[in-house]
Amino acid sequence: MDIWALLIIPLVVSVFIALVARKNEELSSYVSIGAVITGFFIVLPYVLKLPGDPNMHPIEQAFTWIDIPGLKVEMGTLIDPLSIIMLFIVTFVGSLIHIYSRGYMHGDPGYSRFFACLSLFIFAMLGIVLSNNLIMIYIFWELVGLASYLLIGYYYEKPSAADAAKKAFLVNRIGDFGFILGIFVIFYATGTFNFIEIEQHIAAGHVSSGTLTLAALLIFCGAVGKSAQFPLHVWLPDAMEGPTPVSALIHAATMVAAGVYMLARTSFLYAAAPDAMVVVAYIGGFTALMAALMALGQKDIKRIIAFSTLSSLGYMVLAIGVGGTGAGMFYLATHAFFKALLFLGAGSVIHACHSNDIWEMGRLYPKMKATAVTFILGSLAMVGMFPFSGFWSKDEILSATFESGNYFLFAMGVLTAFITAVFMSKLVAVTFFGEKKYHGHPHESPYVMTVPLMILAVFAVIAGFAGFPGLEPNFGSFIHTAASGLLEHGGRGVHAEHRFNFMVASLSTVVVLGGLVLGWTIYSRKGMKSDVMEEALPFTYKLLENRFYIDHIYDTYLVGWLYNGMARILNYIEVNIIINFVINGMAYFTRQTGKGLRLTTTGQLQNYAFVMVGGVLVLMIIFAAIF
């Protein structure tokens, strides 16, 4: 029952704020924060029990939602190590972001609305994590889309925010198009939506490998949308239009992680569909590298972090694609901490400078020490510096890739790490130590904002030890149980788990150090007003700044020409051909015929007599001709 409370409390709170408490800002924020913290304390006992029982038996609770012949849909929860770890991340990071928001959103006219949407978001996200079947995960998947629409479009009077919200929802819908079809394929292959039952059917060999590959690829489409993988990555950078705590929530701990979580949840499917795994791995690797390159060309502090998020998501998907589900989830966990930290830190900076452009900041370190120190710790975790959390998790992904034999992908991953180190050191150097360019008097944010930063910083530094290779059971073994299944089966799923590869670790450390040194040397020079790369490599910079023109191509050609054009052509056919020509033409023809025939009704007797005689004559001739 306590598990259902996880879902009911945030939903009730959201509705309560919307209907009752919307005028009372203090109350709204307190109940919303209370809801997510209550969630955290519901989850906590499960988390604490986990190390003692890494092979825990999954707990399932369900009730029937639709029951007609041939279709039975349940709403149910599934508690296993995978969902417990995810619940912990969502409620823990979510709580900190809620608390931070109380300070950040202070004085905003839509304060209550903001917290109502946050609670709705938490409800939807916990729903995804708890789902025990595909229909339920799809339902909450869509609800996360709704909540993110509301939060990204929070400043709805800004056209750019209204556009970004719409874009996020629709791009996600394109991914969901594949997702739902994949669910149908699975349903007709196995007759059920339940994860455990599907796994049993697949393990028993009831499903042909072609069907499995098709289903895996279609379901992957959903993850491509939510976790913003190429080619559906375009919504994520624009989604920075939302308030900064939203960026932290959506792009660090929850929404984008949902795609990776879903892949981990259905990893039994991918383990049985090796062809699909290859696609997953390459999409992930490509996204990681592409996004890291794009980040080089950005000036907006939130956008730089957004592109680094894309890149990190690419890493996670790559991990799943090479069979390292545990590594992917481990990265997801550490990423949630350091990325939430970076976003909230960026929010603190923006709060102080009233600008997003890093070239309008500079030398903030003396002004806001708490923010700067935590931000730097987060950045070091992000680039994967030893011994910060990102080092352990990124290393696992790289080793998993290396050991799966995909050396090309491994090279992409290492290159991504190098580029990440360059742009992160640029970000830190320019924002906190560069030439002073801010206006006014920035000052440190209040404690309600900095304390969450400090807590996150602690986790960003130490969370990596949860996956320390010497520790047993460690993070990977929990996920191993979940990912290798509630049933044991021999796939290529998990064999690459947790072998600390010294060669890979030292290579990545050297590469990251190189990137840091390079970035720092270039961007810590005195008197720099704008990005040197812009002058040195104008063409490349333009290409990166405009994100390889992918958005441009989508907007102009796919949406503008193809989609809207098709609609316009059909509308032209509808209006001009079908309605005006065919239908009104028929009406016109009828009317004109009537008009013509009306002329025969002259009212003059001699005309009628003439026609009558003429008619008789014609009939006589016809008769004569026949007989």
Next chain:
Amino acid sequence: MEGFPVISAIIAAPLAAVIILLFLKDEMLWLVRAISVATTSFCLALSLYMLWAYDKGKGGYQFVERIEWVKSLGISYHVGVDGISIAMIVLTAFVIFTGVFVSWVGVKQRVREHYIFLLLLVAGVFGVFASLDLLFFYLFYELAVIPMYPLIGIWGSANREYATMKLTLYLSFGAVFALLGILSLYFVAGAQSGVYTFDMLAISKLTLEKGYQIKVFLPLLFGFGVLVPLAPFHSWSPIGHAAAPSAVSMLHAGVLMKLGAYGILRIAMGMLPEGAQFWMPYVAVLCLINIFYGGLVAMSRKDMKFMIGYSSSSHMGYVLLGLATLNYIGVNGAVLLMFAHGIMTALAFSLIGFVYDQSHTRMMYDFSGLAKKLPFVAIAFAIMGFASSGLPGLANFVAELMVFIGAFKDYPFQTVIAVFGIIVTATYMLRCLRDVFFREPQDRWDDLRDATTFVERLPFVVLIVVLFVVGFYPAILVDIINTGVVPLVDKINAVPHG
């Protein structure tokens, strides 16, 4: 309430109200409105009672009443409801109940006559959904269609003469074909069994010859299909919506279009199983025109009512797809979608009407930033838009999901197009939301009022609550619809295929 003629009461109440209204003076506005509200509340209460009292375990037709009318011709007043009809009657009751309030706000001229025609229309609709006699089915059907002519012609907006003429011609044209099919059934079934009767249950029991079934299915499909509207006979519908006053658009899109689908389901499919097996695969192809073409045309429309109008014909394509599956899941989904779409589209037209009555324009490009000025309407509109785009938590999602699952097995290609149609719906709904309600507010709309009074808010709140209740707890309707769908689908699938 044992022995109380529930169905007759539902049909007779609006007719009785019409007679009372005829004797009132135009100036007695409050009385006119009070009677209309009382009547429709009564119908709503009775329909909900039926929903509650229907014995799902027993199934079949319940609350049956039968009075011989013309014995020599085999005509009788014979009414009764199964799970499918109950869902439709509840839908109608909700739409007319809210429609009366919408007209209260929106209609300022000839109020009494407006309500007379509205109630006449709805009596016909109730009658169709409850009839178990073909002739009465047809009479009620005409009773539901004819009042549209004055309702649009007198109280309509721009282009109303053209719209109402077109609508009436199309619907009469369709009705002629339906009548042709009904009369043919009467004679052929009578000749076969020796007893000439319009009794639908009696005719359903016969096994008609296969060739005949295939032949007579077509005029019925076409006749009722025009009302659905089945593309390419759809063009009366969007302009009819656009020209009609709000409450009439609500009934038109919410209920009248469902009459067509109900006719196909109850008469064509229910009585001609082999005809259904032969023709419904073609419907599964034709409905793609509705879904794809209607959806994309809706996307390029700037007039909000036209957009919803084309959207409706697009979504009725899902209903047709569901019916065409001829399996439990798809047909259940189709009936539930008829209900969900009826409620959602009634909400859409009532909201657009609320804005239009003040702004006198429905063009999206004339507006921006209304959410600031009209927060209540904006939220209601967003809920409507998301319902239409199949967002979970709202009734349409469950229905569309069932249609897709049902259709995927036999018609995977159509399902792919249909699921794509959901993206198209989301596109135009979100674009409309962005253009009209989001972005910077404009000075010219400073005078617009939000829905603040009880009468203004009630219809929106009721319709939204229904969407949420069915969306969260679909079993409340699905369980009862299923009792009607199972025997029907069993009958179709009992005959050998091919």
